[in-house]
Structures are given as C-alpha cells and as structure tokens.
Amino acid sequence: MSRTLLHIGxxxxxxxxxxxxxxxxxxxxxxxxxxxxxxxxxxxxxMRVDSDEFASQVAQMREQGATPPQxxxxxxxxxxxxxxxxxxxxxxxxxxxxxxxxxxLHQSLWHSVQIIFWGFFLxxxxxxxxxxxxxxxxVVARLVEPFIEFFRYLPAPAFGALAVAVLxxxxxxxxxxxxxxxxxxxxxxxxxxxxxxxxxxxxxxxTLGARGLRLLVRVVVPGILPDxxxxxxxxxxxxxxxxxxxxxxxxxxxxxxxxxQQARYQxxxxxxxxxxxxxxxxxxxxxxxxxxxxRLFPWDRQTVGR
Amino acid sequence: xxxxxxxxxxxxxxEAVRARFERIRQREVILEVRGLGKRYAxxxxxxxxxxxxDLTVHRREFVCVIGPSGCxxxxxxxxxxxxxSHSSGEVLLDGKPVRGPGRDRxxxxxxxxxxxxxxxxxxxxxxxEMSGYARGTAESEALQWLDLVGLGRFAEAYPHQLSxxxxxxxxxxxxxxxxPRILLMDEPFGALDAQTRAKMQGHLLEIWxxxxxxxxxxxxxxxxxxxxxxxxxVLKAHPGEVQEVIEVPVPRPRSxxxxxxxxFRATRARxxxxxxxxxxxxxxxxxxxxxxxIRMTDVSDNVE
Numbered sequence: 001m002s003r004t005l006l007h008i009g010x011x012x013x014x015x016x017x018x019x020x021x022x023x024x025x026x027x028x029x030x031x032x033x034x035x036x037x038x039x040x041x042x043x044x045x046x047m048r049v050d051s052d053e054f055a056s057q058v059a060q061m062r063e064q065g066a067t068p069p070q071x072x073x074x075x076x077x078x079x080x081x082x083x084x085x086x087x088x089x090x091x092x093x094x095x096x097x098x099x100x101x102x103x104x105l106h107q108s109l110w111h112s113v114q115i116i117f118w119g120f121f122l123x124x125x126x127x128x129x130x131x132x133x134x135x136x137x138x139v140v141a142r143l144v145e146p147f148i149e150f151f152r153y154l155p156a157p158a159f160g161a162l163a164v165a166v167l168x169x170x171x172x173x174x175x176x177x178x179x180x181x182x183x184x185x186x187x188x189x190x191x192x193x194x195x196x197x198x199x200x201x202x203x204x205x206x207t208l209g210a211r212g213l214r215l216l217v218r219v220v221v222p223g224i225l226p227d228x229x230x231x232x233x234x235x236x237x238x239x240x241x242x243x244x245x246x247x248x249x250x251x252x253x254x255x256x257x258x259x260x261q262q263a264r265y266q267x268x269x270x271x272x273x274x275x276x277x278x279x280x281x282x283x284x285x286x287x288x289x290x291x292x293x294x295r296l297f298p299w300d301r302q303t304v305g306r
Numbered sequence: 307x308x309x310x311x312x313x314x315x316x317x318x319x320x321e322a323v324r325a326r327f328e329r330i331r332q333r334e335v336i337l338e339v340r341g342l343g344k345r346y347a348x349x350x351x352x353x354x355x356x357x358x359x360d361l362t363v364h365r366r367e368f369v370c371v372i373g374p375s376g377c378x379x380x381x382x383x384x385x386x387x388x389x390x391s392h393s394s395g396e397v398l399l400d401g402k403p404v405r406g407p408g409r410d411r412x413x414x415x416x417x418x419x420x421x422x423x424x425x426x427x428x429x430x431x432x433x434x435e436m437s438g439y440a441r442g443t444a445e446s447e448a449l450q451w452l453d454l455v456g457l458g459r460f461a462e463a464y465p466h467q468l469s470x471x472x473x474x475x476x477x478x479x480x481x482x483x484x485x486p487r488i489l490l491m492d493e494p495f496g497a498l499d500a501q502t503r504a505k506m507q508g509h510l511l512e513i514w515x516x517x518x519x520x521x522x523x524x525x526x527x528x529x530x531x532x533x534x535x536x537x538x539x540v541l542k543a544h545p546g547e548v549q550e551v552i553e554v555p556v557p558r559p560r561s562x563x564x565x566x567x568x569x570f571r572a573t574r575a576r577x578x579x580x581x582x583x584x585x586x587x588x589x590x591x592x593x594x595x596x597x598x599x600i601r602m603t604d605v606s607d608n609v610e
Binding site (some may be wrong): 008198199201203205206208210213218219223225298 | 389409421424431464477539
C-alpha cells in the first residue's frame with residue numbers, strides 16, 4: 001500500500017513542482033507577457049520581455065505621459081505550463097501536421113521504434129551468443145574481450161559520417177549507430193553475467209554427463225536466462241539513448257526530427273509532449289518486460305518471494 | 307573421554323562385525339586410489355593440498371572421509387569426481403584410470419546444485435537425457451527414483467518450493483538415476499539443521515541398503531561419520547595425508563540408539579582425539595577473552 005503511494009508520489013512530486021513554478025506568479029516568472037503595448041513602439045501583445053526591461057519601459061512611458069504598457073508575469077517560452085503540454089499532447093494526435101512533408105507525432109514515433117528494434121535486434125543477434133561464449137570459454141574471452149574493451153570507448157556518434165558513407169543516408173546508418181553503441185557493451189555485460197553462473201550447477205551437470213555444446217545449451221543458457229533478460233532490459237534503455245544521436249545522422253527522421261522541428265518554431269509545448277511520450281514509452285515497455293520476466297522465470301531468485 | 311576405557315577399545319570388533327568386514331574385503335574393488343597427491347600454486351607460493359593418499363573401496367562399502375578444515379577432503383572428492391586434476395598418483399575406477407567427470411561417479415554437493423529452472427522430475431531426468439534416453443523412458447525411470455527418495459508427489463514442483471532436506475533428497479535421486487558405480491557425497495547434509503540431518507542420515511542408510519551403490523561420504527561431523535560408515539578415513543591437514551583408517555565396530559543395522567553404545571563412544575573418542583588433539587594449538591580461540599580490549603561502552607554499563 002505504502003509502496004504504491006510512494007510509486008505514485010515519485011511521479012506526482014515533480015509535476016507538483018512544475019505546477020507551482022508555472023501557476024504561482026511570484027515563484028519564478030522572470031518575464032512579462034505583454035497584453036497591451038501602450039506607447040512603446042517595439043512591444044506587441046503576446047511578446048515576452050524581461051521584467052526589468054518591462055518595468056523600465058513602464059517608468060519611461062509614465063515620465064513621458066504616454067500610456068504605459070500592460071502585461072502579466074510569465075515564464076520563458078521554453079517552460080510551458082502543464083496544461084499547455086497536455087493540450088499539445090492531445091492536439092498532436094488530432095491536428096494534421098503543418099507543412100508539405102510534415103509528419104504526425106505517432107508516425108515519427110513509430111519510425112523511431114522501428115530503428116530501435118532493428119538496432120537492438122541486430123546487436124543482440126551477435127552480442128548475446130558472443131557474450132555467452134566469451135563467458136563460458138576463457139579462450140574466447142581472451143581472444144575477443146581486449147579488442148571490445150578498446151572499441152567500446154570509441155564514441156558511437158563519431159562513426160556517424162562513416163556510417164553514412166557506407167550505408168547511405170536513410171535508416172541504415174541510424175541502425176548502425178545503435179548497433180555500435182549497444183553491441184560492445186552487450187558482449188561484455190553478457191559475458192560477465194555468464195561468468196557469474198553458479199559453478200556448482202555446471203559441475204553438477206558435468207558429473208551427470210553433460211559436456212560441450214550440450215552443457216552450454218542445457219545448463220549455461222537456461223542458468224543465466226533470468227539475468228540475461230535483465231541485462232537485455234538495461235541494454236534496451238541504452239539503445240534508446242543512442243536513438244537521438246542516430247536520428248540526426250543523414251536525413252533527420254523519427255521523433256528527433258519531430259522535436260527539432262517543433263523547437264525551431266518555438267513550439268515547446270509540442271517538444272515537451274514528445275519528450276513525455278518517449279518517457280512513457282520507455283518506462284511502459286520496461287514495466288511490461290519486467291512483468292513478463294516474472295511470468296517467464298518463476299524460479300528466479302530475485303523475483304521469488306516478491 | 308574421562309572414563310578409563312583402554313584407548314584402543316575402538317579396535318575391538320564383535321564376531322559379527324569382523325565377519326562383515328571379512329565379507330566386504332572379499333568383494334570386488336570399485337575405487338582404488340594410489341599415492342594421490344595434489345599441489346597447486348597460490349599467492350603464498352606452492353601449496354601441497356594432498357600427499358600420498360591410498361584408499362581402496364569395495365563394492366557396496368560405505369566410507370566416510372573426515373578431517374579438520376583445510377585437510378583437503380573436498381579436494382580429494384573433487385579429484386575423484388574428475389572436477390579437479392591431481393599432480394601425482396592415480397585414481398582407478400573398476401581398474402580404469404579416471405579422466406574428467408563421468409556418469410560412473412555420481413556426486414551430491416553441499417550447496418544446492420539442483421537446476422532451478424527445471425521441475426524436480428526434469429532435474430532427475432537430466433542425467434538420463436544426457437545419456438541419450440528417450441523422453442518417455444527417462445520420465446518413468448525418474449519417477450521411480452523419486453518414489454524411492456519419497457518425493458514422488460513433488461515431481462512437478464520446482465526446487466525453490468522444496469525444503470533443504472527435500473532438495474538434497476532430489477539431488478541424491480538425480481545422482482543415482484545414472485546408476486553410478488560410486489556415489490560421492492561432499493558434506494551433503496552440512497547445511498541442514500540437526501533434526502533434518504538426522505532424518506536424512508537414516509534415509510541415506512535406507513537407500514544404501516536397497517540399492518547396489520558404493521558411497522564415499524565427506525563430513526566434518528564425527529557422529530555422522532561413525533553412524534554411517536563402515537570405515538572412516540581420517541585425514542590430517544597441511545599437507546592432507548591419511549592419518550588412520552578406522553573400521554567402525556558398531557554393528558549393523560545402525561540405529562540412533564547406538565549413539566550411546568560402547569563401540570560408538572569409543573570410536574567417536576578416537577576420532578575426537580585424532581582431529582582435535584589434546585594439546586591446545588598456539589593460536590587457539592580460547593585466548594580471545596584474555597585479550598586486552600578497548601572499552602567501547604560506558605564504564606558503569608556492565609553486562610555481567
């Protein structure tokens with residue numbers, strides 16, 4: 001009960017802070033949104049100016065006997081209020097996109113999800129078997145790990161130009177960046193997980209006649225499966241962080257393109273809406289995967305008794 | 307130990323016991339260990355874990371290995387199982403040298419070694435599946451062995467749903483299903499509470515009586531060794547060497563009532579004397595109370 005409350009609280013608290021900053025006029029509000037320009041030439045209704053500037057203009061107009069400008073305290077344009085973001089979140093799905101090649105938010109998102117999926121899938125296709133082998137066979141580990149240790153320090157975005165040169169400007173280089181960013185960590189993490197398998201299990205299976213590939217498939221892999229699943233969840237989060245970089249390479253696309261476009265036109269409410277959706281998508285998918293993990297591995301020591 | 311029994315009372319065997327040992331010696335040799343030695347390099351230089359171990363185990367004999375911590379008893383059983391290598395001497399099973407682990411030697415570990423992702427039944431089937439048995443045959447055979455250890459009802463349970471004693475019973479069934487020539491047991495009941503352990507000992511004797519299996523059993527519990535074994539191999543530490551091989555004069559069938567019998571007490575006293583020699587070692591734990599200690603509580607705050 002109290003756990004659920006704390007869970008909810010961890011989301012509600014930041015929102016409350018955001019509400020206070022947005023709706024209580026004296027908390028921050030360093031600017032004034034002009035409602036009436038008065039005698040000042042360069043002011044227009046809807047414009048935001050710094051409070052100091054606004055005050056000096058008011059004083060100046062009073063001195064000259066002209067109409068002083070009027071306005072309400074406001075936050076900078078880059079901090080929209082919660083309700084504005086909520087409205088943006090709604091209109092993002094209801095209002096058709098502007099521009100000729102404008103894209104719906106969900107179209108951008110779907111494109112991003114596809115990039116993540118393929119990047120992570122291809123990385124796992126190589127990384128998981130290689131990691132398991134390296135963890136189970138010291139010979140493989142000694143052959144593979146030094147190079148990977150070196151390579152994982154090379155920043156994945158640095159390969160952007162190369163990836164475009166090799167794979168073209170569309171989705172190829174984006175997927176490649178996610179693979180480069182994930183794969184090398186993945187091999188090391190999976191190898192480490194494999195090494196942590198209880199040696200008693202391996203020894204017990206050897207006294208029962210298991211060896212070679214059968215030992216690997218029948219004992220090592222099922223033995224590490226719950227931990228491997230947890231690793232994959234963490235690595236999937238890792239892949240998400242490379243998404244933003246990947247989507248700026250070649251032709252911008254996906255959710256990153258959407259965000260940069262909206263920021264360019266100062267539609268920060270849309271930017272926040274997109275960020276919230278990315279967060280919800282990541283958090284939600286991880287939550288679902290965690291629930292699924294508990295169903296898949298009922299024997300797992302870290303979930304037993306929970 | 308305060309009674310004035312002659313020190314070698316444990317050597318006196320009744321007629322029935324002597325005849326039984328005679329019969330055991332007539333049986334074929336299952337396991338033969340000759341001049342076994344184990345050295346390995348550690349951070350403190352080369353360590354000699356075992357030196358010149360000789361041991362002959364006959365068919366359906368129950369041999370216990372006992373010794374102080376660090377005497378290499380676990381190393382010995384791991385070498386026999388083929389999980390560790392040895393540096394000198396040889397290990398022969400049915401006259402053939404042992405190389406690596408094999409189905410002819412079953413092993414029960416101290417820690418929980420059941421596969422947590424398999425049901426109890428699938429755990430027991432594991433050895434058979436590795437031998438290439440068909441699923442159906444393996445299943446019916448596994449169920450038989452589970453019935454033998456009294457866990458037929460738990461065939462579909464997962465190991466984490468069982469108690470410690472039950473898990474070790476499954477581990478025994480899993481090792482026996484391959485019908486090994488010898489069952490190696492490395493302190494299998496060490497992690498159990500006293501009551502469960504006593505039950506398991508009785509259970510193991512019952513299994514041993516009914517199945518053609520030879521048992522080599524490692525323990526640090528003197529009572530357990532005397533209660534279970536035909537012979538007790540006593541090791542000493544640094545390096546691990548055979549100190550004495552004791553033929554337990556307690557008649558069979560064994561029962562817990564014999565714990566107070568004269569043979570049992572004499573044998574136990576002998577083991578006690580071998581493993582905990584009367585002269586206290588220099589760095590004995592008993593010196594701790596006389597140590598000068600810094601007072602960490604208030605001066606007036608006395609507990610006694």
